[in-house]
Amino acid sequence: MDSKVCMNQQCTSSSSSSSIDLKRGWPLRSGGFATLCHHCGIAYEQLVFCDKFHSNDSGWRECTTCGKRLHCGCVASSSWLELLDSGGVNCISCSESHGICSTLTGEKNKDCRVFSADDGGGKQFTTVGSQSNVGITDKMKLVQFGDDAGSSDQSQLFLSQTDDRIESLGQRKMKENFLTSGEFGSPFLSVLNQTSVEAAQNAQLNEYKEYMPIKDTHGSSVQTNLTISPPATSGDKNFLPAVVAEERPLNKKSSSFSQGSRSRHLLPKPVKSIMAAGLEANVSSLTQLRVARPPVEGRIKNQLLPRYWPRITDQELRQISGDSNSTVVPLFEKVLSASDAGRIGRLVLPKACAEAYFPPISQPEGLPLRIQDVQGKEWVFQFRFWPNNNSRMYVLEGVTPCIQSMQLQAGDTVTFSRMDPEGKLLMGFRKASLMQDNKHLSSIPKGSFSSEPFFLPGADNLHSANSQSALLDSVKGSGVFPLSALSKHFSAVEFGWHIAEMNGEKTLDGIFPSPMLVPERKRSRNIGSKSKRLLIDSQDAFELKLSWEELQDMLCPPPCVKPSTVAIEDHEFEEYDQPPVFGKKSIFTMRQSGEQEQWAQCDSCLKWRRLPVNVLLPPKWTCQEHTWALSRPSCSGPEDLSPHELESLLKMSKELKKQKIASGLKSAHEHESSDPDGLGNSKAVRGDTSGTSAASIATTTKHPRHRPGCSCIVCIQPPSGKGKHKPTCTCNVCMTVKRRFKTLMMRKKKRQSEREAEIAQRNKFDWVSKEEAEVESYQQLVIPHDSLENHKRLGSESEFLSQSNKQSEKLEEIGKEQLDLNCHPDRENLQQSSSRVSMVSLLQEASLPLQTYLKQNGLTSLVSDQRVSSGSNVLLPQVTRESELQFDEDQCLSHEIQEQEVKEELSETDQAGNDPS
DNA sequence: GTTCTGCATGACTAA
DNA sequence: TAGTCATGCAGAACC
Numbered sequence: 001m002d003s004k005v006c007m008n009q010q011c012t013s014s015s016s017s018s019s020i021d022l023k024r025g026w027p028l029r030s031g032g033f034a035t036l037c038h039h040c041g042i043a044y045e046q047l048v049f050c051d052k053f054h055s056n057d058s059g060w061r062e063c064t065t066c067g068k069r070l071h072c073g074c075v076a077s078s079s080w081l082e083l084l085d086s087g088g089v090n091c092i093s094c095s096e097s098h099g100i101c102s103t104l105t106g107e108k109n110k111d112c113r114v115f116s117a118d119d120g121g122g123k124q125f126t127t128v129g130s131q132s133n134v135g136i137t138d139k140m141k142l143v144q145f146g147d148d149a150g151s152s153d154q155s156q157l158f159l160s161q162t163d164d165r166i167e168s169l170g171q172r173k174m175k176e177n178f179l180t181s182g183e184f185g186s187p188f189l190s191v192l193n194q195t196s197v198e199a200a201q202n203a204q205l206n207e208y209k210e211y212m213p214i215k216d217t218h219g220s221s222v223q224t225n226l227t228i229s230p231p232a233t234s235g236d237k238n239f240l241p242a243v244v245a246e247e248r249p250l251n252k253k254s255s256s257f258s259q260g261s262r263s264r265h266l267l268p269k270p271v272k273s274i275m276a277a278g279l280e281a282n283v284s285s286l287t288q289l290r291v292a293r294p295p296v297e298g299r300i301k302n303q304l305l306p307r308y309w310p311r312i313t314d315q316e317l318r319q320i321s322g323d324s325n326s327t328v329v330p331l332f333e334k335v336l337s338a339s340d341a342g343r344i345g346r347l348v349l350p351k352a353c354a355e356a357y358f359p360p361i362s363q364p365e366g367l368p369l370r371i372q373d374v375q376g377k378e379w380v381f382q383f384r385f386w387p388n389n390n391s392r393m394y395v396l397e398g399v400t401p402c403i404q405s406m407q408l409q410a411g412d413t414v415t416f417s418r419m420d421p422e423g424k425l426l427m428g429f430r431k432a433s434l435m436q437d438n439k440h441l442s443s444i445p446k447g448s449f450s451s452e453p454f455f456l457p458g459a460d461n462l463h464s465a466n467s468q469s470a471l472l473d474s475v476k477g478s479g480v481f482p483l484s485a486l487s488k489h490f491s492a493v494e495f496g497w498h499i500a501e502m503n504g505e506k507t508l509d510g511i512f513p514s515p516m517l518v519p520e521r522k523r524s525r526n527i528g529s530k531s532k533r534l535l536i537d538s539q540d541a542f543e544l545k546l547s548w549e550e551l552q553d554m555l556c557p558p559p560c561v562k563p564s565t566v567a568i569e570d571h572e573f574e575e576y577d578q579p580p581v582f583g584k585k586s587i588f589t590m591r592q593s594g595e596q597e598q599w600a601q602c603d604s605c606l607k608w609r610r611l612p613v614n615v616l617l618p619p620k621w622t623c624q625e626h627t628w629a630l631s632r633p634s635c636s637g638p639e640d641l642s643p644h645e646l647e648s649l650l651k652m653s654k655e656l657k658k659q660k661i662a663s664g665l666k667s668a669h670e671h672e673s674s675d676p677d678g679l680g681n682s683k684a685v686r687g688d689t690s691g692t693s694a695a696s697i698a699t700t701t702k703h704p705r706h707r708p709g710c711s712c713i714v715c716i717q718p719p720s721g722k723g724k725h726k727p728t729c730t731c732n733v734c735m736t737v738k739r740r741f742k743t744l745m746m747r748k749k750k751r752q753s754e755r756e757a758e759i760a761q762r763n764k765f766d767w768v769s770k771e772e773a774e775v776e777s778y779q780q781l782v783i784p785h786d787s788l789e790n791h792k793r794l795g796s797e798s799e800f801l802s803q804s805n806k807q808s809e810k811l812e813e814i815g816k817e818q819l820d821l822n823c824h825p826d827r828e829n830l831q832q833s834s835s836r837v838s839m840v841s842l843l844q845e846a847s848l849p850l851q852t853y854l855k856q857n858g859l860t861s862l863v864s865d866q867r868v869s870s871g872s873n874v875l876l877p878q879v880t881r882e883s884e885l886q887f888d889e890d891q892c893l894s895h896e897i898q899e900q901e902v903k904e905e906l907s908e909t910d911q912a913g914n915d916p917s
Numbered sequence: 918g919t920t921c922t923g924c925a926t927g928a929c930t931a932a
Numbered sequence: 933t934a935g936t937c938a939t940g941c942a943g944a945a946c947c
Binding site: 337338339340342344348350351352388389390391393 | 934935936937938939940
């Protein structure tokens, strides 16, 4: 906590005059930021957004009964407080003495309470607390603040809660929610004022028309106040919040306290709630309110975090259940994380939810779980867990098909419900909204937000205008109304905002498409909010990629800098002394006459202007900077292109871009095989428009336009740049270039050596060919058949092997029979290792005199053999891969005997074969 | 080489 | 500070 001075001048905290711990602050409507000390902060919790009570002393008053001084109806301990509907306050001790609010003393299931107060500044608020039938003691208050001037648009609807756990819960809620409210700031308030609040009022109030309005007894100017209370009907798991409408006298001071009046607000167990007189009925809108429904089962009432509370409208519930007699019980929901929506197919389940609503599992393997989706399709997931520390981590496995079927992405929400009494599990989903951050919210005009769509079969109008303005989350079952429901409901992530005036695909910021028009487009993410983890889905990544490609289009070489060309391996690199700069994207066209043109769009009026080809535009460019035209057009002037021309221009641009991407991909693909390092891509991306028609768009023939995949020094240079690159420079760019160059040179050397090897082999082939046959026949005696096959697979060797194929085959059979009996136990390994011999070593070996080679390899018997046969036409081979095998001479002794026989046979065969020639 | 699987780690949050 | 959960990672399995 900060250590500042509480801005509440009359803070009753003993330390208020000095540095004290401050609670969170809140934005003031008038601007600025208010903070209260921990002491007063509790009061603040109960009067969230009351922007007056801390700005003057009018919020101070005395307890009607005992005269205890209270600040704005709230004092250090909220349990002191009772806000009287007549406009005053009571400290809690007095309230208790009246025996009204038994809930504050810990009794349960007996009461509800209605608080109302006038802060003296003309603001009124009325609260109703209620006890849920499931034993949750949280109270809720719907607080509406009026205004002295009676301006209804200043009214606000707020929700807070009081209960005997207010200290802990309230603080927690405040933490959770006020961050959001703080993020929203004043614009949030103003947005709420007229739109959501009023609509929500209407919606809520009209839903509960059966409740009788509480009439003002003072007869003065009245203002409608809302009271919302959680229905407490036992067993009704899907009830909706009760709303109490009151007409309260304005400008009533605390003197008008009326204890008796409180009794009027004691709600009966509300099957339904009260409707305000004079308010228009609009039941349907209420049913579309996104309801945050706390756990319906007491066993996890204090375990399930609000973020998992299902937010589902009554209408959705009805549609799920259809006409059947089944009751749909929303269980929980979860916003899909990146890993949930990823290809792994594992959906991490909140532990509390899994243990509460899914069958108990004792083994990590878990059990299959049948869950029906919104289309009625039944999926079977494996519900299991992993031990995690001393806990468990529950997952649903095999969700990928389902996720894909629903086209869900990270950030979207899946909801789990149960259909009673069958107990069937249902799975729904809700798409995340459009907006990404609160920046957008702050600029949203009134009445311009909508709720996120919930995808259910037959849910045809869940995105109605009424629901757009729906504010109130309501309470189900337990009666815990989370403050979070308010703030979260308006969080960018969960609320689909769009500009009402959006025209076509033009959206809030001109970039993002409307979710209404392109529902599958941009999804909001938790970027920079709760988690530092960046949730980014494939769509985002795709757009990011596109952006990068577009960015490449915008990369221009630095102006006034001439590149120096560096040639590496037939590839020319343009090296700039300066990093690339960002220029405005433009389109190049070529007329029939061959004249090139450049077109750019004014950032101000969005009109297209013709420019000289060689002009490099700044990132932001307007018509006023169109200094090249004789008649300098202004933004008010007509566009240089007719709509038809513009359309064809953009069309051609798009096509060209596609072609370029395709060619880039193709080029990249080609270079993967021939130029894995990507060098030379610049050729393919250098704006080659030769394939396009004469009238098509042409990129400049100069290099300035770097296309995707361009690997020139400009494009691989980071935007920040490093200035000049000296030979000793070790920056990433230079190191990359050096590395590429090194790789390239190594590749070249390798190719060269391979070529030389081939040539050398060809040269040797003539005089070796005959000997090869003998070698092969010899090898057949000493190596297994499969090794020969491997040998055959080797390219160059197979060529001359085919020359002696017949002999080989013949000897192969001989060899097979003999090899089985005499092979070396480790021969296979030896042969395998021998197969890794390089061509270079082969050539080296080949250059050795045969006798030396044989000696080196322990083939002494063959040395003598060679001597013996030297008089004949038969020459022993000088080199083979297999001859590199290092045999143990003793072990090969028997082979040598056999070899001798075979060679004699071979020489005979060979002589016979050579005779005709 | 890719996908699957089980677990570990660390960020985040509630208490 | 402990619990939860998103995600990374290594080894296994599979193609």
